[in-house]
Amino acid sequence: MGKEGKSFRIGVIEGDGIGPEIVREAVRVLNQAAARFDVSLEYVPMVMGGCSIDRYGIPLTEETIAQAKTCDAVLMGSIGGDPAVSPWYQLEPSKRPEAGLLGIRKALGLFANLRFSVLYEDLKDACPLREDIAQEGIDFVILRELTGGLYFGEKKTETVNGEARATDVLAYSESEIRRIAVKAFDSAMLRRKKLTLVDKANVLESSRLWRKVVGEMAKEYPEVSVDYMYVDNAAMQLIRRPSQFDVILTENMFGDILSDEASMVTGSIGMQPSASLAEGRFGLYEPSHGSAPDIAGQDKANPLATILSAACMLRYSLGLEEAADAIEKAVIEAIGKVRTADLKTDGDGTKLVGCTEMGQYVARLIGGEK
Numbered sequence: 001m002g003k004e005g006k007s008f009r010i011g012v013i014e015g016d017g018i019g020p021e022i023v024r025e026a027v028r029v030l031n032q033a034a035a036r037f038d039v040s041l042e043y044v045p046m047v048m049g050g051c052s053i054d055r056y057g058i059p060l061t062e063e064t065i066a067q068a069k070t071c072d073a074v075l076m077g078s079i080g081g082d083p084a085v086s087p088w089y090q091l092e093p094s095k096r097p098e099a100g101l102l103g104i105r106k107a108l109g110l111f112a113n114l115r116f117s118v119l120y121e122d123l124k125d126a127c128p129l130r131e132d133i134a135q136e137g138i139d140f141v142i143l144r145e146l147t148g149g150l151y152f153g154e155k156k157t158e159t160v161n162g163e164a165r166a167t168d169v170l171a172y173s174e175s176e177i178r179r180i181a182v183k184a185f186d187s188a189m190l191r192r193k194k195l196t197l198v199d200k201a202n203v204l205e206s207s208r209l210w211r212k213v214v215g216e217m218a219k220e221y222p223e224v225s226v227d228y229m230y231v232d233n234a235a236m237q238l239i240r241r242p243s244q245f246d247v248i249l250t251e252n253m254f255g256d257i258l259s260d261e262a263s264m265v266t267g268s269i270g271m272q273p274s275a276s277l278a279e280g281r282f283g284l285y286e287p288s289h290g291s292a293p294d295i296a297g298q299d300k301a302n303p304l305a306t307i308l309s310a311a312c313m314l315r316y317s318l319g320l321e322e323a324a325d326a327i328e329k330a331v332i333e334a335i336g337k338v339r340t341a342d343l344k345t346d347g348d349g350t351k352l353v354g355c356t357e358m359g360q361y362v363a364r365l366i367g368g369e370k
């Protein structure tokens with residue numbers, strides 16, 4: 001094992017909606033893995049999002065940023081509420097829960113977001129794609145640029161010629177593209193050595209810069225086969241033949257959209273973990289899905305994306321590969337036996353369970369119990 005006795009500080013942001021319940025299960029599983037692999041994890045509770053608005057009037061405080069910086073990694077549930085009913089959405093956009101998430105990504109330099117889509121053998125029946133397509137297998141990762149582009153560009157609404165006019169600037173510099181492209185090429189080298197840059201280079205100037213930078217870098221990675229795909233085509237290909245993808249590299253907004261689509265092809269958005277990485281080892285780990293306020297507090301949420309995100313945390317930030325593998329193995333075994341409602345199909349032979357029971361089941365498997 002070689003990591004015995006190590007200790008790590010984990011920042012924990014439970015967040016809003018189903019956040020607290022899914023994080024509780026991920027922590028349960030982490031504790032089990034920590035015990036088995038003899039590492040000690042110290043949890044540092046932190047607030048962000050709607051619950052931070054309720055307490056401090058803003059979605060992200062300097063204190064939360066400072067606390068996160070003292071940690072080896074941060075595990076997060078989900079933030080936000082239902083805009084139709086939540087008072088958080090009466091606030092101006094820069095004070096809403098989502099601004100906290102964008103703010104913490106920026107403040108911690110989390111420029112590389114990895115979102116994994118794997119269709120597990122046992123979940124093939126939950127995949128909405130035709131059987132012959134699902135049979136080809138799905139196993140790819142989207143590397144989404146996370147601190148640039150439209151979400152962080154200059155924004156304004158003004159009055160021009162007597163009508164409102166709104167602007168969001170989409171800008172990327174070469175170095176911003178290069179630093180995430182390095183992570184994408186490195187990921188490809190550890191996988192099937194195929195990288196697809198998704199852009200809109202037939203229209204957008206920023207996309208043409210992405211192509212130029214990635215094209216130059218491809219020469220430094222002769223083993224990686226690189227291809228280029230327009231985002232509209234990519235949206236189609238993800239459904240037509242997802243087996244063709246290994247590593248998808250793309251800018252912030254395209255990655256936001258495509259990663260939701262990608263999560264669905266693997267059965268449920270409740271299965272997609274993510275890792276948001278800074279330079280070095282630090283990262284923030286959260287499920288790709290949102291806070292699902294409609295089912296919050298009802299013990300119905302699927303905690304697996306958060307549990308799998310915790311496994312990513314062990315792998316990428318703490319260097320605990322074996323513990324990460326153990327969690328992933330337990331998740332795969334669990335879905336063969338028990339499923340939350342989002343994964344359940346009639347006659348799949350599994351037992352319907354809630355969030356807590358799913359977490360307990362996975363934790364028991366890690367502890368070696370059946």
Ligand code: IPM
Nearest residue numbers: 080098099101102256259288
């Ligand atoms: C995501 C979410 C966020 C994003 C929102 C909540 C700001 O959709 O993590 O994909 O767009 O990045």
Ligand code: MG
Nearest residue numbers: 256257260288
């Ligand atoms: Mg999104």
